[in-house]
Structure formats: structure tokens, C-alpha cells
Amino acid sequence: MAVRFPLLIALATLLAPFSAHAGKVSCLDCHPSHYRALGSCVACHRGDPRSGRIRIAHHDLVQGRFAWFAVPGAASTRRGRDLMETYACRRCHTSAGKGNRLAADLDRLPAGSTAQGIFEAIGAPALLMPQFHFDERQKTELVNAVLAGARETARKGERREGESPQVVHFLDGDAGRDNIFEKRCGACHRVLTRTRGGLGRGSIGPNLSGLLTEFYPKTAAGGTAWSSAALEKWLENPRKIREQTQMRPVPLQPGELAKLLAVFTERAPQ
Known part of the structure; x- marks a missing residue:
């Protein structure tokens, strides 16, 4: 019993942030409620509303400027989609179920991908991706368009049965090959x-x-x-x-x- 007691104390300490907010959304401790008709806070912003610890509650958080994708008819998302068309992002990427599979499928980004990460990737393009020199607002709008497209594809429940895994070839080390x-x-x-x-x-x-x-x-x-x-x-x-x-x-x-x-x-x- 002497060994188990400290373990129980440690476990209780770890679970305290969750038990204190059982049945309660911790987001509302700091932020005013808005867009209630769209659902819970995590529907737009992700995060973990069970915890009162900021670092846990804000894990993989989608900041407000990137969350317009969840608001029907939002101007930011509409402008982002217009940018996608103007700059032909789908010549290489798939978004909202449409596009070529030359580079990353934006509807199915790897686990752990964040809105901020997408924002930074647009500003620092990978090898062979054109440098479009988007400003801060344009990059934010494009992130909203990407997230909106991914959400749309997920809601349709589209699955690509039998499709081979995507392999992106950037450089094979032989730039002087006969081509x-x-x-x-x-x-x-x-x-x-x-x-x-x-x-x-x-x-x-x-x-x-x-x-x-x-x-x-x-x-x-x-x-x-x-x-x-x-x-x-x-x-x-x-x-x-x-x-x-x-x-x-x-x-x-x-x-x-x-x-x-x-x-x-x-x-x-x-």
C-alpha cells in the first residue's frame, strides 16, 4: 500500500485538469462564445477543451484567422479559393477532390499537419514549387481554402480504393541526364x-x-x-x-x- 499510494497521488495530479473540467468546455474560461450554430469549439479550432492547461487545451489549435473555413460563405475562404484558381495550385496539388497528383494531396495531409505549418510552407515553397510571393493575408486565405477543401472531401467520405501510395520525386541526383x-x-x-x-x-x-x-x-x-x-x-x-x-x-x-x-x-x- 505504501508503494501504491504515491502512484495514486501522481495519477490524480495528472488527471486533475481533466476532472476539474469534466462536462465543461475550458475554452469558454478565456474566450467568449461565438458561432454556436456551427457546433463545438473543436469543430473549428480543434484543441482539447477538456483541459484547463493552456498548452494541452491549445494542442494543434487552429487560430481564429485560419478558422474561417468552417463559417459558411466566409469571405476569407472565398478569396482563398479564388487564389487557388488564379495561381493554378491544382496543376500539382489535389484540393476539394480536384487536381493533379504531382505533389502533396492537400485533402489528406499527414497527421500532425497544422494550419500554421501550411501557412509557413506556402511562404517557403519546396523544391520545384513556384515562388508566388504571397503576402500574409493571401497565405492566410489560402490556408482557409485548403482546410475547407479537406473538410469538404472528408464530409463526402471519398475513398480511393486500390489507389497506389503517392510518391513525389523531386530530384534524382542526375541533373545532366539525357532528357x-x-x-x-x-x-x-x-x-x-x-x-x-x-x-x-x-x-x-x-x-x-x-x-x-x-x-x-x-x-x-x-x-x-x-x-x-x-x-x-x-x-x-x-x-x-x-x-x-x-x-x-x-x-x-x-x-x-x-x-x-x-x-x-x-x-x-x-
Whole structure:
């Protein structure tokens, strides 16, 4: 009994913060109640409302500026979604169930991912991710859009049966390998692909990841989506299509166009 008694005291001490708030939401000890119709505090902010200890109660907390995703019709979330469309985030990422799987699926981020972590990742992009130079407000709005998309996907209960795990290839250690993209485009452009990894080393021209998919900006001739035919015509003489462009014609040898298209379509050349 002499051995068990100190253990009981220690256990009681550890459980005290929870027992003191049994049936009570500790959030309301410090914060006024708001948006009650949306549910409990954790529905928007996460955290642990059972404890009165701030470090426990605020574990994985979603700060107020990131919690607008849970408020229907919130302007911050709407602007974040507009930014996603304008900057074509889905050319590489999946959000709200739509997009390419070249980089992280924003609907299924790893356990432990936080709103603040997403905010910081947007400001310090990974290798081959374009640097968009978003300001603080824009990054906050994008986080709200990401969280809203993940919530929407979770509510739909979408499952991808039989889908292989996502593997992102950034760099394979052989930047000088024999590759048509490296030879013809890599000095000015970069591209992220599923099977070949990251190609190119330039930052003068736009990032070409997902170029021939529906999620790439419609910047081909006449404000249309890029296609194999549009790309071929552009490479022949860019200045004939866009007079002020800095890009010069790219003369391709027989068979090189098929190899280049294979990089963008992730298929073997025909």
C-alpha cells in the first residue's frame, strides 16, 4: 500500500485538469462564445477543451484567422479559393477532390499537419514549387481554402480504393541526364512529373507542371487551354503568337516533339 499510494497521488495530479473540467468546455474560461450554430469549439479550432492547461487545451489549435473555413460563405475562404484558381495550385496539388497528383494531396495531409505549418510552407515553397510571393493575408486565405477543401472531401467520405501510395520525386541526383526537356526547355523552365521527377533548372520562364491538363492556366493562344497542337505551334515561333514574348523559336529534330509531349503526358512517345 505504501508503494501504491504515491502512484495514486501522481495519477490524480495528472488527471486533475481533466476532472476539474469534466462536462465543461475550458475554452469558454478565456474566450467568449461565438458561432454556436456551427457546433463545438473543436469543430473549428480543434484543441482539447477538456483541459484547463493552456498548452494541452491549445494542442494543434487552429487560430481564429485560419478558422474561417468552417463559417459558411466566409469571405476569407472565398478569396482563398479564388487564389487557388488564379495561381493554378491544382496543376500539382489535389484540393476539394480536384487536381493533379504531382505533389502533396492537400485533402489528406499527414497527421500532425497544422494550419500554421501550411501557412509557413506556402511562404517557403519546396523544391520545384513556384515562388508566388504571397503576402500574409493571401497565405492566410489560402490556408482557409485548403482546410475547407479537406473538410469538404472528408464530409463526402471519398475513398480511393486500390489507389497506389503517392510518391513525389523531386530530384534524382542526375541533373545532366539525357532528357529532351532538360535539353530544350530546362535552361528556362522547370516541370514536376510523377514518373520522371523534377526536371529543369531555370526560373526565367513559367513552371510547366501539369501543362497539358485542365488545371494549368489557360495561357495558350486566345486565352485557351494548352494542348499538343498549341504547344507545337508555339514552339515553332512564339513571337508569331505573342509579339512581345522573350521566348525564341525552339527548333526540334524529328521525333523530339513526341518525346517532349511524353514528358507532359506521362506516356511513352508514340
